[in-house]
Amino acid sequence: MSKSEIIPIISNAIDSNCYLILDEITAIIDTGAGMSDWLIKKINEIVNLDQVSLIINTHGHADHCGGNSFFKNAKVFAHVLDADEMAEGWLYGTSGLRGSAEPLKVNVSRKLTEGDSIELGSMALKVLHTPGHTPGSMCLLEEERGILFSGDTLFSGGGFGRVDLGGNAGEMLRSLKRLTELDFTLLLPGHGGVAQNGRNHAALAYRYAREFLI
Numbered sequence: 001m002s003k004s005e006i007i008p009i010i011s012n013a014i015d016s017n018c019y020l021i022l023d024e025i026t027a028i029i030d031t032g033a034g035m036s037d038w039l040i041k042k043i044n045e046i047v048n049l050d051q052v053s054l055i056i057n058t059h060g061h062a063d064h065c066g067g068n069s070f071f072k073n074a075k076v077f078a079h080v081l082d083a084d085e086m087a088e089g090w091l092y093g094t095s096g097l098r099g100s101a102e103p104l105k106v107n108v109s110r111k112l113t114e115g116d117s118i119e120l121g122s123m124a125l126k127v128l129h130t131p132g133h134t135p136g137s138m139c140l141l142e143e144e145r146g147i148l149f150s151g152d153t154l155f156s157g158g159g160f161g162r163v164d165l166g167g168n169a170g171e172m173l174r175s176l177k178r179l180t181e182l183d184f185t186l187l188l189p190g191h192g193g194v195a196q197n198g199r200n201h202a203a204l205a206y207r208y209a210r211e212f213l214i
């Protein structure tokens with residue numbers, strides 16, 4: 001039995017969803033845009049922000065990594081192919097989302113690649129490189145319980161992320177196809193609600209993507 005706990009924080013408007021993981025390490029997957037007091041307050045009701053020692057950004061868009069700076073003691077993990085864009089702070093044209101012309105520089109301390117394992121204590125997350133939304137977009141798979149953190153690659157109800165902010169339609173199609181073949185049940189996406197029977201949502205998204213992306 002896994003002793004870790006996953007607490008979804010479902011956002012709206014500009015922020016991404018955030019997923020707190022309480023294990024030997026306290027981690028958070030994505031941090032929102034960093035503009036909404038309610039989101040940070042909500043996280044702070046669950047854990048002291050300084051207790052979070054690891055941020056995993058599913059990709060380098062401002063609505064997913066803009067809140068990183070609230071977590072002073074956290075290292076940042078992201079995919080190697082988004083790390084340069086994050087370091088420069090332009091975030092595939094999304095840095096302006098926050099209403100500032102300044103770049104939002106995010107330093108990545110560990111650059112992840114396909115197949116990497118992130119050990120959190122009793123839980124481990126496997127990195128699946130799923131480009132299409134951005135070059136370095138990734139999903140994180142918890143294999144023991146069949147949980148997929150899908151970032152902006154796959155949403156509930158057959159949605160998928162846009163491909164015009166650093167993305168690529170062909171890659172998105174291939175990534176969605178890959179998710180249809182993956183063994184998982186609980187879908188925890190970057191926006192919108194969570195879903196059971198995640199593979200059905202992946203199959204629907206792949207069908208829609210084949211209609212609309214090509």
Ligand SMILES: [Zn+2]
Nearest residue numbers: 059061133152
């Ligand atoms: Zn995004």
